[in-house]
Amino acid sequence: xxxxxxxxxxxxxxxxxxxxxxxxxxxxxxxxxxxxxxxxxxxxxxxxxxxxxxxxxxxxxxxxxxxxxxxxxxxxxxxxxxxxxxxxxxxxxxxxxxxxxxxxxxxxxxxxxxxxxxxxxxxxxxxxxxxxxxxxxxxxxxxxxxxxxxxxxxxxxxxxxxxxxxxxxxxxxxxxxxxxxxxxxxxxxxxxxxxxxxxxxxxxxxxxxxxxxxxxxxxxxxxxxxxxxxxxxxxxxxxxxxxxxxxxxxxxxxxxxxxxxxxxxxxxxxxxxxxxxxxxxxxxxxxxxxxxxxxxxxxxxxxxxxxxxxxxxxxxxxxxxxxxxxxxxxxxxxxxxxxxxxxxxxxxxxxxxxxxxxxxxxxxxxxxxxxxxxxxxxxxxxxxxxxxxxxxxxxxxxxxxxxxxxxxxxxxxxxxxxxxxxxxxxxxxxxxxxxxxxxxxxxxxxxxxxxxxxxxxxxxxxxxxxxxxxxxxxxxxxxxxxxxxxxxxxxxxxxxxxxxxxxxxxxxxxxxxxxxxxxxxxxxxxxxxxxxxxxxxxxxxxxxxxxxxxxxxxxxxxxxxxxxxxxxxxxxxxxxxxxxxxxxxxxxxxxxxxxxxxxxxxxxxxxxxxxxxxxxxxxxxxxxxx
Ligand SMILES: [Ca+2]
Ligand SMILES: [Ca+2]
Ligand SMILES: [Ca+2]
Numbered sequence: 001x002x003x004x005x006x007x008x009x010x011x012x013x014x015x016x017x018x019x020x021x022x023x024x025x026x027x028x029x030x031x032x033x034x035x036x037x038x039x040x041x042x043x044x045x046x047x048x049x050x051x052x053x054x055x056x057x058x059x060x061x062x063x064x065x066x067x068x069x070x071x072x073x074x075x076x077x078x079x080x081x082x083x084x085x086x087x088x089x090x091x092x093x094x095x096x097x098x099x100x101x102x103x104x105x106x107x108x109x110x111x112x113x114x115x116x117x118x119x120x121x122x123x124x125x126x127x128x129x130x131x132x133x134x135x136x137x138x139x140x141x142x143x144x145x146x147x148x149x150x151x152x153x154x155x156x157x158x159x160x161x162x163x164x165x166x167x168x169x170x171x172x173x174x175x176x177x178x179x180x181x182x183x184x185x186x187x188x189x190x191x192x193x194x195x196x197x198x199x200x201x202x203x204x205x206x207x208x209x210x211x212x213x214x215x216x217x218x219x220x221x222x223x224x225x226x227x228x229x230x231x232x233x234x235x236x237x238x239x240x241x242x243x244x245x246x247x248x249x250x251x252x253x254x255x256x257x258x259x260x261x262x263x264x265x266x267x268x269x270x271x272x273x274x275x276x277x278x279x280x281x282x283x284x285x286x287x288x289x290x291x292x293x294x295x296x297x298x299x300x301x302x303x304x305x306x307x308x309x310x311x312x313x314x315x316x317x318x319x320x321x322x323x324x325x326x327x328x329x330x331x332x333x334x335x336x337x338x339x340x341x342x343x344x345x346x347x348x349x350x351x352x353x354x355x356x357x358x359x360x361x362x363x364x365x366x367x368x369x370x371x372x373x374x375x376x377x378x379x380x381x382x383x384x385x386x387x388x389x390x391x392x393x394x395x396x397x398x399x400x401x402x403x404x405x406x407x408x409x410x411x412x413x414x415x416x417x418x419x420x421x422x423x424x425x426x427x428x429x430x431x432x433x434x435x436x437x438x439x440x441x442x443x444x445x446x447x448x449x450x451x452x453x454x455x456x457x458x459x460x461x462x463x464x465x466x467x468x469x470x471x472x473x474x475x476x477x478x479x480x481x482x483x484x485x486x487x488x489x490x491x492x493x494x495x496x497x498x499x500x501x502x503x504x505x506x507x508x509x510x511x512x513x514x515x516x517x518x519x520x521x522x523x524x525x526x527x528x529x530x531x532x533x534x535x536x537x538x539x540x541x542x543x544x545x546x547x548x549x550x551x552x553x554x555x556x557x558x559x560x561x562x563x564x565x566x567x568x569x570x571x572x573x574x575x576x577x578x579x580x581x582x583x584x585x586x587x588x589x590x591x592x593x594x595x596x597x598x599x600x601x602x603x604x605x606x607x608x609x610x611x612x613x614x615x616x617x618x619x620x621x622x623x624x625x626x
Contacts, residue, residue: 079136079149079157080531082522083539085166087618088142089626091515092162093478095527098123098132099153106138109146109159116141120151124476128483128588129529133476142626158526158540167619170538172265173562174612175249178280178605179267180550180560183237183287183314184226191266195560197550200314201235201321202226203287206303209322211381216295225303225323228287231387232604233548235317236304239291240389241430241606242284243333248499248609249281250340251439255506255613256620273351277612278344285341288334289362291323297365298326299334301378304386311595313553327378329389331370332397333433338363339404340440360408367401374398389430396434399423403437407444412451420453425460427468427496429489430606435464435500442503458507465504465513468497472516479523480516486587488599491534491567494520495610502617514621521614524564529588535611536603537561545595547602552595563603564611567591574599 081094096104106116120134136149141162149157180187180195184203189196204224213219228237229245253260253275260277264270269279291300300323309317342359345352378390391397399418406414418437428435438460441448445457468480475481480501485493498520505513519527526533526541533539536546536559543565545552551559570590572582578596583589591600 077154078531079151079154080527080529081149081157081160083158083160083526083533083541084170084535085161085163087166087622088144088162088164089623090139090618091518092137092139092141093519093522093527094136094138094149094157095477096120096134096136096149096151097154098134099151101152101154103151104136104138105150106141107148107150107156109148114150115143115145115147126476126529126588128481128486128586129477130586131476131529131588135476135478160540164624167615170535170562171259171612171615171619172263173537174535174564174608174615175263175277175280175562176265176267177560177562177603177608178229178249178283179265180562181230181605182283183228183230183235185268188268191268194556194558195550195554197313197554198315200317201230203228203237203303203321206321206323209324209381209384211325211379211384212300212323214293214295214298217293223290223323225287225290227283228303229284229605230314233546233598233602234386235309235314235549236302236386237287238302238304238387238389239288239299239330240301240327240333240391241604242288243337244428244430244433244436245605245609246281246284246288246337247340247436248606248613249277250337250344251436251443252609252613252616253277253281253344254340255443256616259616259620274348278348281341285337285359288337289358291330292334292362292366293326297331297369298373299330299366299369301325301327301330302386302389304384306383307385309549311549311552313550316553317549322384324381324384325378326369326373326376328370328373328376328394329378329391329397331366331373332394332401335363335366335370335401336397336404336433336436338366339401339408343408363401363405363408367405370398370401391431393431395419396423396426396432400433400437403441406452407440407448410449412449415449415451420456423460425464425500427464427493427500429492429496435496438464439499439503442507461500461503461507465501468501469504469512469516472501472519477523477527477529479519479527481520481523481588483587486568486570486590488569488571488573489566489604489607490569491524491564492604492607492610494523494567495564495607495614498614499610499617502614502621505621514618517614518618518622521618524567524611528568529586530568530591532591532593534565534567534591535561536563536565543593543601545593545601547595547598562608564607565591565593565601565603566598566607567600569600572599 077097086092105114123132123134125132144163146161183201186199187197203226205222206225208217208221210219231238260275265276303323305319338359342356346356377392402414402418423434425438426435441457442461472480480497498517501513501517533542536543568591570587582592
């Protein structure tokens with residue numbers, strides 16, 4: 001077992017992540033602190049053991065099923081497309097290197113018979129990849145089958161399917177990833193297969209940290225706070241990041257219930273009388289409820305070790321756990337999620353009597369706490385070194401919580417508190433959640449009180465979507481990702497952009513928004529500059545070595561499936577902790593498929609949730625008949 005000094009340092013860099021995701025450069029403050037924090041980590045840095053300990057090689061580009069001829073460089077010269085495939089009536093695009101050819105052919109992958117020929121667009125530059133490419137549009141091909149794209153002068157593309165079921169497995173796996181990250185329970189082989197593991201982190205005896213002490217619960221008070229999902233590649237649980245993650249899954253259910261009602265994830269709660277997605281969400285909601293102090297409504301910011309665990313399995317990580325500091329952000333994110341959840345679970349009163357009411361009361365008391373404590377920011381105690389999720393801009397958290405409470409209760413005072421006219425719409429991230437308010441208001445627009453400004457709701461949704469759509473339309477890769485979007489967790493930016501586009505489609509029915517949203521799914525699944533489908537277990541050439549402790553420590557070669565990687569991040573904040581170099585410093589190719597790379601290859605619940613949502617949306621919204 002690695003010794004304590006091999007505690008990974010990626011959370012040190014989450015500290016930086018806090019800044020990068022808020023679209024600020026790393027502050028001098030954070031950079032100045034880095035050496036101090038990293039100093040405690042030993043030579044391994046983010047990697048708790050040498051790469052040779054990995055179950056596979058450290059090669060960045062190798063892949064068992066790669067069709068690439070050369071593995072010595074990232075394959076700039078290849079056709080890039082969604083490797084998981086397309087629904088029959090979907091928009092279908094591929095990126096082709098700048099070659100002399102002006103036409104492309106679609107082949108039947110088995111017979112190599114040409115089934116379609118089309119014109120390539122003229123070449124254009126995609127700035128984030130510094131790459132000139134052409135586009136092939138084969139949206140007109142709707143016949144189910146397995147295909148490849150052929151362009152003279154380039155290797156044939158990966159094989160990919162067109163069919164009605166192409167996203168079925170991905171839709172399930174992206175949710176089951178949360179099951180694999182459950183705290184406090186053993187994963188049995190009947191559900192987890194080769195990824196079965198012992199229970200870790202029961203969290204039934206958690207200490208109230210000094211920073212969280214109150215008269216009713218002084219320092220050292222023992223509370224029980226079981227269940228929940230591990231946040232990311234580490235084993236701690238954070239309310240702020242649980243906020244957007246749990247909400248995004250709840251929104252997926254609110255928007256597309258039919259899809260999930262029929263889904264069987266093969267989890268312990270399968271075959272009960274609750275949709276499996278809701279069962280999985282409850283695993284985290286039940287934990288979140290325990291994070292509220294019943295004496296005052298305040299919510300602890302996180303449940304954590306003092307330091308990060310090494311690269312060990314959950315049951316081997318047995319450090320004492322603490323709840324740390326109540327914060328305004330935690331109270332507001334908690335209030336928003338519980339208000340949302342109480343709407344969703346109101347339909348399951350028979351299965352869970354009283355739960356919806358309990359959640360609503362929990363939301364309202366957390367909101368009340370935040371009203372009396374409107375600016376309690378997270379301050380990392382001296383003896384705690386895990387992730388901070390610090391955020392000093394809370395207008396968006398207030399707006400989001402108010403919007404969800406307004407929708408759930410119908411109380412106009414919450415709409416007033418939201419300050420709708422002063423609340424912009426943005427692509428969401430854990431630290432900027434105002435966009436979630438607009439998603440919920442747009443979805444519930446037919447059931448709001450007269451006070452709600454319907455024109456404003458529509459204009460906020462379409463305004464942001466139009467901006468993304470215009471970028472998409474003008475992009476050589478036909479994606480809405482631009483250079484400044486390549487922050488830590490850039491794949492979640494792409495996915496959350498897709499979610500914004502989906503809202504505009506749901507509001508307007510204009511197909512262009514759905515096509516742009518499809519492109520953002522395509523992007524994560526292979527139509528990106530790395531030519532890697534960045535979800536474990538999916539695509540011909542996909543992420544193999546995520547920064548995820550169980551995936552690294554389990555001794556199984558294949559990574560646990562269904563996790564989206566953080567994605568290209570030119571910040572490369574893990575460079576000094578990695579024994580191999582990134583294959584490229586170019587923005588959209590700055591991705592390292594290695595366990596060491598917490599800055600480009602970690603997994604996180606707030607990155608997987610928008611994958612769940614976007615896959616479901618594309619499946620549910622794409623017309624069945626071409
Ligand atoms: Ca179930
Ligand atoms: Ca914020
Ligand atoms: Ca593994």
